[in-house]
Amino acid sequence: xxxxxxxxxxxxxxxxxxxxxxxxxxxxxxxxxxxxxxxxxxxxxxxxxxxxxxxxxxxxxxxxxxxxxxxxxxxxxxxxxxxxxxxxxxxxxxxxxxxxxxxxxxxxxxxxxxxxxxxxxxxxxxxxxxxxxxxxxxxxxxxxxxxxxxxxxxxxxxxxxxxxxxxxxxxxxxxxxxxxxxxxxxxxxxxxxxxxxxxxxxxxxxxxxxxxxxxxxxxxxxxxxxxxxxxxxxxxxxxxxxxxxxxxxxxxxxxxxxxxxxxxxxxxxxxxxxxxxxxxxxxxxxxxxxxxxxxxxxxxxxxxxxxxxxxxxxxxxxxxxxxxxxxxxxxxxxxxxxxxxxxxxxxxxxxxxxxxxxxxxxxxxxxxxxxxxxxxxxxxxxxxxxxxxxxxxxxxxxxxxxxxxxxxxxxxxxxxxxxxxxxxxxxxxxxxxxxxxx
Amino acid sequence: xxxxxxxxxxxxxxxxxxxxxxxxxxxxxxxxxxxxxxxxxxxxxxxxxxxxxxxxxxxxxxxxxxxxxxxxxxxxxxxxxxxxxxxxxxxxxxxxxxxxxxxxxxxxxxxxxxxxxxxxxxxxxxxxxxxxxxxxxxxxxxxxxxxxxxxxxxxxxxxxxxxxxxxxxxxxxxxxxxxxxxxxxxxxxxxxxxxxxxxxxxxxxxxxxxxxxxxxxxxxxxxxxxxxxxxxxxxxxxxxxxxxxxxxxxxxxxxxxxxxxxxxxxxxxxxxxxxxxxxxxxxxxxxxxxxxxxxxxxxxxxxxxxxxxxxxxx
Numbered sequence: 001x002x003x004x005x006x007x008x009x010x011x012x013x014x015x016x017x018x019x020x021x022x023x024x025x026x027x028x029x030x031x032x033x034x035x036x037x038x039x040x041x042x043x044x045x046x047x048x049x050x051x052x053x054x055x056x057x058x059x060x061x062x063x064x065x066x067x068x069x070x071x072x073x074x075x076x077x078x079x080x081x082x083x084x085x086x087x088x089x090x091x092x093x094x095x096x097x098x099x100x101x102x103x104x105x106x107x108x109x110x111x112x113x114x115x116x117x118x119x120x121x122x123x124x125x126x127x128x129x130x131x132x133x134x135x136x137x138x139x140x141x142x143x144x145x146x147x148x149x150x151x152x153x154x155x156x157x158x159x160x161x162x163x164x165x166x167x168x169x170x171x172x173x174x175x176x177x178x179x180x181x182x183x184x185x186x187x188x189x190x191x192x193x194x195x196x197x198x199x200x201x202x203x204x205x206x207x208x209x210x211x212x213x214x215x216x217x218x219x220x221x222x223x224x225x226x227x228x229x230x231x232x233x234x235x236x237x238x239x240x241x242x243x244x245x246x247x248x249x250x251x252x253x254x255x256x257x258x259x260x261x262x263x264x265x266x267x268x269x270x271x272x273x274x275x276x277x278x279x280x281x282x283x284x285x286x287x288x289x290x291x292x293x294x295x296x297x298x299x300x301x302x303x304x305x306x307x308x309x310x311x312x313x314x315x316x317x318x319x320x321x322x323x324x325x326x327x328x329x330x331x332x333x334x335x336x337x338x339x340x341x342x343x344x345x346x347x348x349x350x351x352x353x354x355x356x357x358x359x360x361x362x363x364x365x366x367x368x369x370x371x372x373x374x375x376x377x378x379x380x381x382x383x384x385x386x387x388x389x390x391x392x393x394x395x396x397x398x399x400x401x402x403x404x405x406x407x408x409x410x411x412x413x414x415x416x417x418x419x420x421x422x423x424x425x426x427x428x429x430x431x432x433x434x435x436x437x438x
Numbered sequence: 439x440x441x442x443x444x445x446x447x448x449x450x451x452x453x454x455x456x457x458x459x460x461x462x463x464x465x466x467x468x469x470x471x472x473x474x475x476x477x478x479x480x481x482x483x484x485x486x487x488x489x490x491x492x493x494x495x496x497x498x499x500x501x502x503x504x505x506x507x508x509x510x511x512x513x514x515x516x517x518x519x520x521x522x523x524x525x526x527x528x529x530x531x532x533x534x535x536x537x538x539x540x541x542x543x544x545x546x547x548x549x550x551x552x553x554x555x556x557x558x559x560x561x562x563x564x565x566x567x568x569x570x571x572x573x574x575x576x577x578x579x580x581x582x583x584x585x586x587x588x589x590x591x592x593x594x595x596x597x598x599x600x601x602x603x604x605x606x607x608x609x610x611x612x613x614x615x616x617x618x619x620x621x622x623x624x625x626x627x628x629x630x631x632x633x634x635x636x637x638x639x640x641x642x643x644x645x646x647x648x649x650x651x652x653x654x655x656x657x658x659x660x661x662x663x664x665x666x667x668x669x670x671x672x673x674x675x676x677x678x679x680x681x682x683x684x685x686x687x688x689x690x691x692x693x694x695x696x697x698x699x700x701x702x703x704x705x706x707x708x709x710x711x712x713x714x715x716x717x718x719x720x721x722x723x724x725x726x727x728x729x730x731x732x733x734x735x736x737x738x739x740x741x742x743x744x745x746x747x748x749x750x751x752x
Contacts, residue, residue, distance in 0.1 A: 272531030276595075279499045279527040280550035437503045437518070438462075438496075 018355030026359050033366045036381055048076040050379065051148050052100040052112035055079075059120035061160055065225075066115070068159030072151045076379075078109065097134075104136050104232045107395075107403060110144035110375060112136040113152065123156070123163060123225070132226035139231050140244065140402050141375050149227050156225045162195040233403050246310040247397030248370040250303045251332060251390045252361065257302055258295050258340030259357035265291060265344045266353060274435060284436050288429060292337050299333030316401070324400030324410060331417040332393040338424035339389075345431035364388035389420040451476050452602050452633045453498070458507035460493055460657075467493040469657040470507070475602065475633050480624070482648030483637040484738065490657040491637040492530060495606045498635070499527040511602065523552065526600030526632075530607045532587045533594075536580035540571045540590055543579060544597055551598035565593040568623060585616025589623065596627060603627065605636045609643060621647055641738040651738065653745060660745050669736040672744045678737075679705045679714065682730035683721070691724050693717045707733075 013019055053069060055062050070077045080092035081099060095103075100112035114134040122131045133152065137145040157164070169187050173179050179187065268274035277287060307325065310316040318325060343360070347353035365371055367381075368390035374382050385391040396413035399405035451474035460468040468490045475481050483491050496502040498509060500522055509516045511525060534543050544562045553561055566572045569589040579587060588608060596603055605624070609617045624647060628634055638644055644651050645665060652662040661668055681703045687694065693713070695704045707713035710733060721728060734740065 271536075272529050272533035273535065275501060275531075276527065276529050276533035276547075277550060279501060279522070279525075279529075280547065281523070281552055282550055437501060 018352050021359055022355050026362065029359070029363055030366065033363065034372075036378075036384075048074055048378070049111070049144055049147050050076045050078055050109040051144075052078045052081075052095055052103055052109055054095050054097050054100045054112065054114045056097065056117045057115045057119040058117075061120045061123045061163060062115045064159040065123075065155055068155035069113075069152065072155060074147060075151055078103075081108075101136050101232050104138050105403060107138065107375070107399070110138045110141035111148040113148065123160065123167075132228040135227050135229045136232045137229055138233050138402075140233070140241070140398065141373075142241075143376060145229060149229075152225055152227065162191045166191055242310055242314045242316050243401035244373060244394070244398055246307055246314075246316060247394050247401075248365075248373075250306040251336070251368075251393050251397075252365040252370040253306075254299050254302055254333065254336045255339060255361045255365070255390065256357070258299060258336040259343045259353065259361065260340075261295050261298055262291070262337075262340030262344035263347075263350055263353045265341075266347065266350050269435060270350075278435070284432055285429065288341060288425075288432055292334075292341060292425065295337030295340050296330070296333045299336050300329055303329045303333065321400050321404075323407060324405065325397075327407065327410060327414065328393065328396040328400055331396070331414050331421075332390075335389050335393065335417045335421045335424070338421045338428060341428035342424045342431065345428045364390055367391070369394050389417060392416045392420075452512055453635065454508075454510040455494070455498070456508045456510075458494060458497060458509070459505045460490075460497065460502060461505055466657050468497070468504070468507075471654065471657070471659055472507075473652050473659060473662065475635050477633055478628065478631055479649050480628050480634040480636060480647055482644035482651040483635060483654060484639065484641070484644050484651050484742070485637075485654035486639055489654040491639075491654055492606055493657075494654070495527075495604050495635070495637055498604055499525070523598075524601045526596045526598065526603040528592045528595035528603065528605045528608055530610060532591050534579050534587065534591060537578055539576045539578055540566065540569075540582075541575040543590060543594055547594035548597045553598055561597045561599070565590075565597050568626070569593045570619070583616075585612045585619065588612050588616065588620060592620065592623060596632070600632065602633045602635070605634060607637055607639070609638070609640065617643075641742070645738050653742060655746050661741070665738060665741075668738070668741045672741045673706075673736055674708075676706050676708045676736075676740075677710050678734045678740050679707055679717070680732040680734070681705065681721070681728055684727040684729055687721075687724060687726060689724070691720050693720060 013023070051069070053066055055066060066077065066079070069075055078095070080094050081103065082090055082092050083099075084102065095112075097114050100114065103109055104112050112135070114136065116131050116134060118131045119133065135145060135149065135152075139145075165187075169179070265274065268277070274287070278284065282290075307316065307318050307329075311318040343353060343357050347356060365388075367385045368374070368388035369377070369385055370390060374385050374391060374394070377385065392413045396410055396417070399410060399413065403409075453475040455474075456472050458468045458471040459466075471490065471494055473481070473483075483494065485491050493502055497504050498516075500516070500518065500520070503518075511522065514521060516522065535546065538546065541562060544565045545558065548558045548561055548565075566575050569586075569592070571586060571590060574582070574586065579590065582590070588611075592605065592608055595605075608624075609620050612620065621643070624634060624636070636643070636648065648665075650662065650664055651668060653660050653668075661672065663671065681694075683701045683703055686701055687703070690696070693705050693707075694717070695706070705717055707717065714733070718728065718731075
């Protein structure tokens with residue numbers, strides 16, 4: 001008897017492709033996505049943090065510090081960028097403080113370092129009174145500034161050991177009663193050795209020789225460079241991640257509810273109601289338009305409820321962002337409604353819809369950043385995420401609530417969402433042809 | 439596609455179908471069906487499952503595109519899905535919104551059929567009264583019995599006062615009491631001037647309700663006319679006799695049809711007074727005892743059996 005039941009269970013699974021996909025493909029695709037997010041993109045590459053660096057000091061020390069930063073595998077140092085509004089082929093120009101700040105403000109990167117003029121003369125002071133490096137940050141990414149600051153200290157230590165040692169000896173000379181001529185001569189020759197070693201490392205790095213990679217040299221010395229952090233966005237916000245997660249969760253569940261509600265089409269096909277409606281004065285295009293608007297209404301309500309909850313319980317500042325919120329909500333709900341219609345028109349049964357929509361929605365939600373913020377992913381994964389429309393929706397909400405973006409700054413997100421909406425609607429209409437006259 | 443000519447028969451039909459053809463792959467669902475529906479007439483479309491009744495109704499409703507043939511509604515050719523404002527369609531399925539109340543369903547289908555404002559309110563009130571669901575107007579349809587759903591299903595298709603109503607097996611799955619209530623609704627509908635085309639495989643329904651009957655089998659019209667005409671043209675004055683014997687006959691008895699070999703036997707007699715005593719004598723002579731005997735008047739069942747050699751529900 002048990003054998004019979006086992007056989008029935010096996011046959012059911014063998015003949016149910018949706019169940020097979022849910023059992024095998026969904027976990028594998030999820031594993032792959034998160035493996036790529038947290039473990040590089042599958043080519044052994046680790047995620048590197050893009051950091052803009054502005055050299056206002058233009059000294060040998062600042063140049064050496066920047067070179068050391070560039071050697072850090074955990075960082076991708078950005079020294080140049082196109083001017084705002086420049087044409088596609090326009091050459092990049094060296095960053096200045098204002099441009100770097102704008103890049104952080106726009107969300108192009110989360111951290112910018114400004115090495116101030118006079119940094120050279122105060123580098124390596126152990127009394128904490130040196131000219132501080134200014135770190136411009138976007139607090140929506142709480143990890144990036146800490147990574148950048150830590151690697152900055154490491155780079156400072158390894159980039160100019162001779163300068164550090166000389167400054168140390170100067171202090172020692174001053175407060176210990178003075179060095180003997182012999183000690184002074186020995187320290188001078190040691191300085192030359194340190195300088196030679198630092199130069200040799202730079203040359204080796206230039207040749208791509210990883211034998212002397214910065215990570216192999218060890219450190220354990222922090223606090224060489226004073227860092228002054230300034231938040232360039234969201235400075236007054238009490239709980240920045242709330243807006244991100246409100247949007248992330250709202251968009252993901254919006255997709256689920258849109259596909260479930262879109263499935264009413266399949267119920268109506270099964271019950272014969274759709275056939276009956278099509279015998280009235282309503283055509284298929286009118287029917288889909290009605291369903292689409294109905295799904296949009298549902299989506300708008302869902303997002304509004306979610307953000308109201310976030311406002312009252314988690315102190316999200318909804319009221320000062322109402323216009324941007326309204327536009328993004330409408331655009332996101334419209335795209336999600338079209339998505340729901342495509343899923344419903346593509347599937348033949350409710351069961352199929354349920355399985356396929358779960359797989360698709362969870363996948364694009366992971367890629368699009370509903371589960372794990374895209375700005376914490378590697379650059380490659382961030383780019384891959386852009387193929388899912390919910391990434392654009394999330395970016396739009398983050399722009400509204402975090403970057404206080406003006407309406408015109410939302411145009412890229414709105415444009416992409418509008419294109420998705422139209423494209424998906426066309427696909428849904430084409431797929432719905434099977435329900436028209438047979 | 440050239441439109442085949444529709445033959446004039448002297449009447450002024452509200453609906454005409456000429457040489458309707460439809461295939462699904464290798465299966466021919468309709469193989470040249472022609473019929474007419476007169477003003478105020480109730481026409482029964484009779485046939486077993488798979489005869490092509492639903493395909494024909496769906497073609498009339500604009501849901502199936504014919505491969506060939508023509509349809510005219512009030513003299514106007516119907517092409518595609520449009521031009522059917524005066525047509526009411528009652529599908530075989532309970533095509534209602536289960537979470538909506540009776541009133542809300544009526545309102546929804548009324549609006550979809552073009553009713554608005556006071557006219558809509560008036561027709562919804564009429565629908566609730568006509569179906570006897572006035573007291574349940576606010577209850578969700580999913581709580582209704584099968585018969586109540588059927589009645590509402592019909593009302594939703596006729597709320598906009600169509601002059602021609604297509605009813606695809608409107609009494610499927612309802613108990614005799616509910617069925618009689620639906621028959622009464624259809625009689626009232628017909629009395630209001632509507633022409634009805636009713637598909638069914640229930641002989642009693644066709645016999646008791648329909649003015650004329652069209653018998654469809656394998657996608658073709660095999661006979662049509664009033665019940666009397668059908669009987670006259672097929673079995674004439676013959677009667678069908680059913681005999682309950684004490685056991686199965688050991689060998690063939692003249693006049694008895696080849697049955698399944700059981701104790702129930704059938705015979706067709708042309709003249710009851712002359713042929714029946716002779717049949718009884720032959721059975722008795724064969725050593726069998728007749729436990730019961732039934733002589734049936736000519737029925738649609740007999741007509742159908744005569745025409746197709748099969749029971750209707752096969």
